[in-house]
Amino acid sequence: xxxxxxxxxxxxxxxxxxxxxxxxxEFYLTIIFMIMVVLLSCVKSSFGTLENxxxxxxxxxxxxxxxxxxxxxxICAGTxxxxxxxxxxxxxxxxxxxxxxxxxxxxxxxxxxVLIGMALGCFNALLLNWLKVPAIIICIAMxxxxxxxxxxxxxxxxxxxFPEWFVRFPNILLIRFTNASGVExxxxxxxxxxxxxxxxTSVILKFTKTGRNIYALGGNxxxxxxxxxxxxxxxxxxxxxxxxxxxxxxxAQAMITQTSAxxxxxxxxxxxxxxxxLGGASIIGGGGTVYGTILGVIFIAALKNxxxxxxxxxxxxxxxxxFALVISICVTATREKLAKQNAGGVTIxx
Amino acid sequence: MxxxxxxxxxxxxxxxxxxxxxxxDFEVGRGEVHCLVGQNGCxxxxxxxxxxxxxxxxxxxxxxxxxxxxxHLNAEISMAKxxxxxxxxxxxxxxxxVMENIxxxxxxxxxxxFIHWSLxxxxxxxALDMVGVDIDLHSTVGALSIAQQQLVEIAKxxxxxxxxxxxxxxxxxxxxxxxxxxxMVIKELKEKGISTLFVSHKLNEVFEIAERVTVMRDxxxxxxxxxxxxxxxxxxxxxxxxxxxxxxxxxxxDDAEIIVEARKLSKARNxxxxxxxxxxxxxxxxxxxxxxxxxxxxxTLFGMNxxxxxxxxxxxxxxxxxxxxxxxxxxxGYVPEDRLTCGLVLNQSIRDNMTISTMRDYxxxxxxxxxxxxxxxxxxxxxxxxxxxxxxxxxxxxxSGGNAQxxxxxxxxxxxxxxxxxxxxxxxxxxxxxxxIHTLIKSLAEEQGMSIIMISDExxxxxxxxxxxxxxxxxxxxxxxxxxxxxxxxxxxxYNLA
Numbered sequence: 001x002x003x004x005x006x007x008x009x010x011x012x013x014x015x016x017x018x019x020x021x022x023x024x025x026e027f028y029l030t031i032i033f034m035i036m037v038v039l040l041s042c043v044k045s046s047f048g049t050l051e052n053x054x055x056x057x058x059x060x061x062x063x064x065x066x067x068x069x070x071x072x073x074x075i076c077a078g079t080x081x082x083x084x085x086x087x088x089x090x091x092x093x094x095x096x097x098x099x100x101x102x103x104x105x106x107x108x109x110x111x112x113x114v115l116i117g118m119a120l121g122c123f124n125a126l127l128l129n130w131l132k133v134p135a136i137i138i139c140i141a142m143x144x145x146x147x148x149x150x151x152x153x154x155x156x157x158x159x160x161x162f163p164e165w166f167v168r169f170p171n172i173l174l175i176r177f178t179n180a181s182g183v184e185x186x187x188x189x190x191x192x193x194x195x196x197x198x199x200x201t202s203v204i205l206k207f208t209k210t211g212r213n214i215y216a217l218g219g220n221x222x223x224x225x226x227x228x229x230x231x232x233x234x235x236x237x238x239x240x241x242x243x244x245x246x247x248x249x250x251x252a253q254a255m256i257t258q259t260s261a262x263x264x265x266x267x268x269x270x271x272x273x274x275x276x277x278l279g280g281a282s283i284i285g286g287g288g289t290v291y292g293t294i295l296g297v298i299f300i301a302a303l304k305n306x307x308x309x310x311x312x313x314x315x316x317x318x319x320x321x322x323f324a325l326v327i328s329i330c331v332t333a334t335r336e337k338l339a340k341q342n343a344g345g346v347t348i349x350x
Numbered sequence: 351m352x353x354x355x356x357x358x359x360x361x362x363x364x365x366x367x368x369x370x371x372x373x374x375d376f377e378v379g380r381g382e383v384h385c386l387v388g389q390n391g392c393x394x395x396x397x398x399x400x401x402x403x404x405x406x407x408x409x410x411x412x413x414x415x416x417x418x419x420x421x422h423l424n425a426e427i428s429m430a431k432x433x434x435x436x437x438x439x440x441x442x443x444x445x446x447x448v449m450e451n452i453x454x455x456x457x458x459x460x461x462x463x464f465i466h467w468s469l470x471x472x473x474x475x476x477a478l479d480m481v482g483v484d485i486d487l488h489s490t491v492g493a494l495s496i497a498q499q500q501l502v503e504i505a506k507x508x509x510x511x512x513x514x515x516x517x518x519x520x521x522x523x524x525x526x527x528x529x530x531x532x533x534m535v536i537k538e539l540k541e542k543g544i545s546t547l548f549v550s551h552k553l554n555e556v557f558e559i560a561e562r563v564t565v566m567r568d569x570x571x572x573x574x575x576x577x578x579x580x581x582x583x584x585x586x587x588x589x590x591x592x593x594x595x596x597x598x599x600x601x602x603x604d605d606a607e608i609i610v611e612a613r614k615l616s617k618a619r620n621x622x623x624x625x626x627x628x629x630x631x632x633x634x635x636x637x638x639x640x641x642x643x644x645x646x647x648x649x650t651l652f653g654m655n656x657x658x659x660x661x662x663x664x665x666x667x668x669x670x671x672x673x674x675x676x677x678x679x680x681x682x683g684y685v686p687e688d689r690l691t692c693g694l695v696l697n698q699s700i701r702d703n704m705t706i707s708t709m710r711d712y713x714x715x716x717x718x719x720x721x722x723x724x725x726x727x728x729x730x731x732x733x734x735x736x737x738x739x740x741x742x743x744x745x746x747x748x749x750s751g752g753n754a755q756x757x758x759x760x761x762x763x764x765x766x767x768x769x770x771x772x773x774x775x776x777x778x779x780x781x782x783x784x785x786x787i788h789t790l791i792k793s794l795a796e797e798q799g800m801s802i803i804m805i806s807d808e809x810x811x812x813x814x815x816x817x818x819x820x821x822x823x824x825x826x827x828x829x830x831x832x833x834x835x836x837x838x839x840x841x842x843x844x845y846n847l848a
Contacts, residue, residue, distance in 0.1 A: 208463045212450070219443035226441045227454060228426060286445035 025280035025332055026292040033299050040306040047309050050177060051185045060301040061190045062087075062253040062265070064294065067272040068201050069245030071293045074276055075205070076238045077218040077285025080124055081269040082139040083117075083246040085146035088265045090116040091250035092150055095159040095260035102163040109166075113247035120146065121243020125236040143266070150262045159260040170255040190252050195294075197248060201241075202290040214238055218285030274321065275300055278328045299324070352380050353417030355514045355545035356401055356433070361411035363396050370396040371407070372569040378514065381543045383536055385556045388566035388589055389780050390751060394549050397566075398516055401547075402435045403428035416513060432513030436503050436520060444492030449474040451491050452506045477505035480538070482531050497524050497641070504535065515539060516547045521555060526639050533559050551778075553582055565589055582810070590781040595788075596814040598833065599633050600796045606630045608666070609801040610651075610769055615660035620646035621825040624660070628769070631795050633802045635812030638822035644805050645687060647822070648771050651803070652684040653677030665768070678707075681768035685758055685775060687805075689751075693758040696747035700739055701728050703746045704757050708764045731760035735790060752783020759790070770794070771803045776811065788815050809841055 041048025057064075066083055073080045090113035097112060098104045120142075127138050173186035205211035213234045217224045224231055254260050279296030281288025303324065304317050312320075355378045363371040371393045378384045388394050399405040400413070403423040407413070413420045415431045442451050453470030460466060474487055483501045491499060500520060507515055515536075521529050536546045536559060550556055556563060557577050565572040565588045572588050586594055610628035615621065621643035628634050636644050649655035651662070653671035662669050664680045671677045677684070686692035694703050705712065705724050712723040728742055737756045739749065746757055755775065762770060772791065776784040792815060794800045806812050812819050813833040821829040821841070829836075829844075836844075 207465055209458055209460075209465060210463065212446075212454075212457070212465060215446060216443045216454070219445035220441070222439075223441035223443055226425070226437075227458075228429070229458075282445075286443075 024289075025328075025335065026289060026295060028331065029278070029280060029292065029295055029299065029328070033295060033302070036299070036306070037302065040302075040309070044306075044309045047306055051179050052305065054185050054187065054191070056298070056301045056305050057191045057194075058188045058256070060297050061194045061256065062249045063268060063271050063275065063301075064194045064297045065197055065249035065252060066242075066246050067275045067293050067297050068198055068290060069242035069249075070272045071276045071279075071281055071288050071290065072201065072205070072214065072245075073238045073242045074273075074281050074283070075218045075285060075288050076214040076234060077221065078125075078128070078235060078238060079135045079273075080121070080139045080239055080242055081136075081273065082124060082143035082146060083121070083242055083272075084265040084267070084269050085143045085150070086117050086120040086243050087113075087246040087250035087253070088262060089120065089146050089150050090114070090247040091254050091260050091265070092154055092159070092262060094251065095162070095254065098163055098166065099159055099161045104163075106165065110251065113250050114244045115247070117243035117245070117247030117250070118240045119243065121246070122236050122240040124243075125232075125239035128239075129232045129235060143269075147262075147266050154262045156262060158262075160258070162254070162258055166255060167258060170252075190255060193248070193252060197245060198290050198294055201245075205290065210234065210237055215286060218282075218287070220286075271300065272297075274325055278325055280328075280332065282332075283329075354378060354414065355380050355382070355416065356547075357414040358397070358401070359412040359414070361397075361400060361413065362408040363393075363400060363405065363411075364408060369569050371400070374566075374569075374571045376564060376571060378545050378547055381540050381545055383540060383546045383548065383559055383561050385560035385563045386547060386549045386566065387551065387553070387556055387563060387585065389551075390778055391568075392566040392589070393569040394566060395518070396569075398435060398518060398547075398549065401428070401514075402433055402516065430511065432511045433516065434507040434510060434512055434514070435516040436500075436507055436518065438519045440499055440503050442491050442499055442503055442506075445490065447488050447490055448478075448485055448494070448502050449487040451502060452477050452509060454506070456509050473509050474505070477508045478502075480508055481505045481535055483528075497528050500524065501528065501531075504532070512539075512544050514545045514547060516549070518549050519551065520548070521550060521552060529555065553585055556585075567591065586781060592781045592785075594781055594810075595785045597789075597792070599792045599815060599817055602629060602631045602795075602817060606632065609664065610803075611663040611666075612651075613661045613663070615647070615650060615657045615662065617646065617650065617655070617658045620650075620655065621822070624827055626820055626827070626830075628801045628803065630801055631799045632818070633791065633795050633804060633816045635816030635819040636803060636805045636822060637807060637809055637812050637819060639807065641824075642822040643825040644822050645773055648684065648773050648803070648805055651677070651769075651771055652682055678765065678767075682771065683762040683765055683767035683769070684771045685755075685762055685773060687773040687777065689755055689758050693761075694746050694754060697745050699743045700746050700749070700757055701725070701742040704728055704731060704760045705764065707761055711764075727764055731763065734763075735760055736786060750780075750783070752779040752787070755779055755783070755787065759787070763794075767800065769801045769803070771805070773805045774807070775804065776806075791815060 037048065046052065066087065069083060070080070093116055094109060094113040098109055124138060124142050127142070128135055131138065170188060170190050172189045173184060174189060174192060175187040176184055177186050178184050205214065213224070213229045216227070216229060217231060217234050221231065250265070253265065257264070275296035276288065276293050277283055277296070278299060279288065279292030279294070281292060300321055303320060307317050307320060308314070358374060358376040361371055361374045361376070362369070374393070374397065376397065386394050386397070396405065400407050403425045406423075413423055415428070415433065420427070449471055452474040456473045457465045457467075457470045471487065478485060478487070481501050481504055483498070485494065485498055485502065491502060494502065520532065524532065536548070539546060548556075548559060557580070560577050562574055563577060563580065564574050565585070567589060583593065606629040608627050609630050612624055612626050615624040624647055626634065636647070638644055646655055650657050651671070653674045653676050656672045662671060664682070669676070669680050671680065674684070690696065701724060705727060708727070709719070712720050712727070714720040725742070731737070732739060735756045737753050737760070739753065746754060749757065775791070776787055779787070791802060791804065795802050804812060804816055816833065818830065818832055820827050
C-alpha cells in the first residue's frame with residue numbers, strides 16, 4: 001500500500017514514496033527475483049528468453065488468478081483453501097453446459113462459473129459467520145464436500161469437445177513474436193485476463209470502502225466491530241470474491257487444457273497460499289498487496305521452470321520452494337520484530 | 351435550561367450471578383469534566399458500556415442523552431448522538447496508517463464507494479493538530495508507542511460528532527508531558543461545550559482535572575463530590591470502605607551486608623548510568639513515571655534485558671546476567687507488573703501455578719512428582735500469606751486480583767530468593783489485600799533478611815513501605831532519599847511525579 005497522499009509538494013511526495021518503497025518487503029522480493037532470473041539465465045541461456053517468460057506466465061494463469069482471490073481473503077484474516085474444489089465445480093458445470101452445444105451465448109458461459117464460484121464462496125462465509133468455528137476447519141470441510149460431490153456427480157468422467165471459439169480464444173496473441181523454429185509466441189489473452197483481474201482487485205483494495213474494511217477487519221476485528229464495520233458482510237464479500245475469481249481461473253484453466261476433469265485442480269491450494277505469503281502478505285491478516293502476490297506466483301513458477309531447465313528432479317522442486325518460503329517468512333518476521341523494537345523505548349535526556 | 355450531556359436514572363444491570371449496577375442515578379453536565387472512580391469491579395466499565403450502547407440495561411432503567419429519553423440505545427445510535435468512548439485497549443487498526451485510522455469514520459461516511467483520501471488527510475491533520483501532537487500521518491499505527499496510539503485514538507474521536515467524550519483509564523501509559531497535553535485538550539473541548547467523562551484510578555489526576563467526582567462501590571453510586579471536599583484518604587475510604595494502613599519498615603543496621611551493587615548500568619534507549627546499592631533486609635523503592643526506564647532496569651536485574659555497559663555485583667561477586675535462568679541461580683526473583691500475562695498461567699490450577707518454579711523440590715526417589723510434597727508447600731504458603739482459595743485445583747483465573755498476586759508471590763517465595771524485585775506489586779488490588787501484601791513484604795525483609803526492590807508509580811506506596819527511595823526520570827536516577835526527607839508536594843513539583 002503506497003500511501004503517498006501528502007500535501008507537501010512534488011519532491012516531498014517523491015521522497016516519501018521512495019522511503020515507503022524501501023520499507024516494503026515486495027521491494028526486496030523484486031530484487032531477489034531479478035537476481036534469481038539473472039543467475040538462472042547465465043547458467044542456462046534458454047531460461048532467460050522472452051518466449052520462456054511468456055510460457056511461464058501462461059502456465060501460471062490458474063494459480064495466478066486464484067492467488068489474487070486468496071490474497072483478498074487472507075487480508076481480512078480469513079482462510080479459504082476450498083477454492084480449488086469450488087473452481088472444479090464451476091468448471092465442470094460450465095463444461096456440461098457448452099460441450100456439444102456451440103450455440104450457447106458467450107456471456108452465459110463466462111457468467112455461470114463465476115456465479116457458481118461466488119455462491120459457493122459466500123456459502124463458506126455464511127457457515128463461518130454462523131458457526132464461528134475457525135475458518136480453516138470450514139474450508140477443509142467444504143473442500144472435501146465440494147470435491148466429493150463433484151466426483152460422485154461426474155463419475156470421474158473427463159469432459160472434452162469445447163466449442164470452436166473456446167479453443168481459439170486462449171491462443172489469440174495480442175503481441176506476437178516468432179522464434180527460430182518459426183513458431184509464434186507472445187502475450188496470450190489469458191495473461192491479459194489475469195492482469196485485468198489483478199488490476200481490478202488492486203483498485204478495489206486500495207480505493208474503495210470495502211477494500212479498506214477488508215484490511216481493517218484483518219488488522220483488528222474488535223475495533224472493526226466498534227467502528228461499525230459489518231464484519232459478516234465484509235467476510236461474505238471477501239469469500240464470495242475469491243469464489244468468483246476461482247470461477248474465472250477455472251475458465252482460464254479449461255481453456256489451456258481444453259478439458260474439464262474433476263480431479264485436476266484440487267491439490268494446488270497451497271501453491272496459491274505459498275505465493276501469497278511469499279509475496280509479503282501477513283499470514284494472520286491485515287497486510288499484503290496484489291503486486292506482491294503476482295510476484296510470488298511468478299517467482300515460484302520461474303523457480304520451478306529454472307530447476308526443470310537445469311535438470312533438477314521434480315521432487316526437489318518442493319524442497320526449493322519450501323526453502324524460499326521459510327526464508328521469506330523469516331525475513332518478514334525479523335523486520336516486524338525490529339520495527340517493534342525501534343518503536344517506543346525510553347528517551348534518555350542528558 | 352441546558353440539558354445534561356447524559357443522565358442515567360434508576361439504571362441497573364444484572365449479569366448471571368452478579369448485580370453489576372444497582373439502581374444507579376448518574377449525570378454529566380454540558381461541558382463538564384466529570385470523573386468516575388471506584389475499585390475494579392465496582393461497575394464503572396458496565397456503566398460506560400450502557401451509556402455507549404454496547405450493553406442493554408434492565409427494563410426499568412432510563413437513559414437520557416442531551417435531554418432526550420433513549421428508548422433503544424445501541425452503539426450506532428449512541429455514536430450518532432455524539433457519545434464517543436476511548437477504550438483502554440484502543441480501537442485502532444495496527445496495520446493501517448495514522449491518517450487512515452483517524453479519518454476512518456469520516457471517509458466511510460461518504461456516499462461513493464471510492465475513498466477520497468485528500469479529504470481524509472485534511473481531516474486527520476486537523477484532528478492531530480487539535481490534540482497538539484506531532485506524529486507522522488503516514489506511519490503505521492502498529493509501529494507507534496502505546497502513548498502515541500492513545501493520542502491517535504483521541505484525535506480519531508475528535509473527527510466525529512462529539513458531545514460526550516468517555517475516556518476509560520486513558521493515562522495508564524502516558525508520560526507527564528502527554529498527560530498534560532491530554533488535559534489541555536479536555537479543557538479545550540470544555541470550551542466548545544463538549545463534556546468529558548474520565549474514568550481513572552489515578553487519584554491525583556482526578557483531583558487535577560475533575561469538576562465533580564462520582565464514586566462507585568459494588569455497583570452502587572456512593573455519592574457525587576467536589577474535589578475540594580475530598581482528599582486522598584477520604585476518597586480511598588469512599589471507594590473501598592477501608593483505610594490504607596501505613597507502618598514504616600523496621601530499620602536495618604548501618605553495616606548490613608551489601609547484597610546487590612549496580613555500577614553505572616547503561617543500555618541504549620532504556621536507561622543510563624544507574625548505580626545503587628541494596629543491603630540485606632533492605633527495601634529499596636524505585637519510583638518515577640511510566641517511560642522512565644524502571645521496568646527496563648528491573649528486567650536487566652532479572653537477566654532478561656542485559657545491559658550494554660556497567661557491572662552488577664551480587665554478594666560482592668560480579669555477575670553477568672544474560673538470562674533469567676542465570677538470575678534465578680544468582681538468587682534473584684521477579685514479580686512482574688502484568689501478572690495476568692507474565693506472572694500466571696490463567697487456565698492452570700492454583701497448585702500448578704504456585705509450584706511451577708520449584709518442581710524439582712517435589713520429586714520422589716523415582717524422579718516422579720510427589721503430590722504430597724507439593725500440597726505441603728502449597729498449604730504452607732496459603733496459610734502464611736492468607737490466600738483465600740476454595741480448592742487448590744481451581745484455575746487461578748477464578749481468584750481475585752489480590753489473591754492471584756499472592757499466588758505469584760508464593761511462587762517466588764518458594765524459590766527462596768536473596769533478592770526479590772516487585773514491579774507494581776499492588777496494581778489493581780483492593781485496599782485490604784494491598785495492606786496484607788505490604789505487611790508481608792515488610793516481614794520478609796525483617797524476618798527473613800530478604801532484600802527487596804519495590805517499583806511503584808504511587809509515591810505514597812514507596813514512601814510508606816521502603817527504607818530508601820530512588821526516583822527515575824527519562825532513564826536516569828535523578829534523586830535518592832529516605833521517606834520523610836522530601837514532601838510529596840515537593841516531589842511532584844520537582845519531578846512531575848504522580
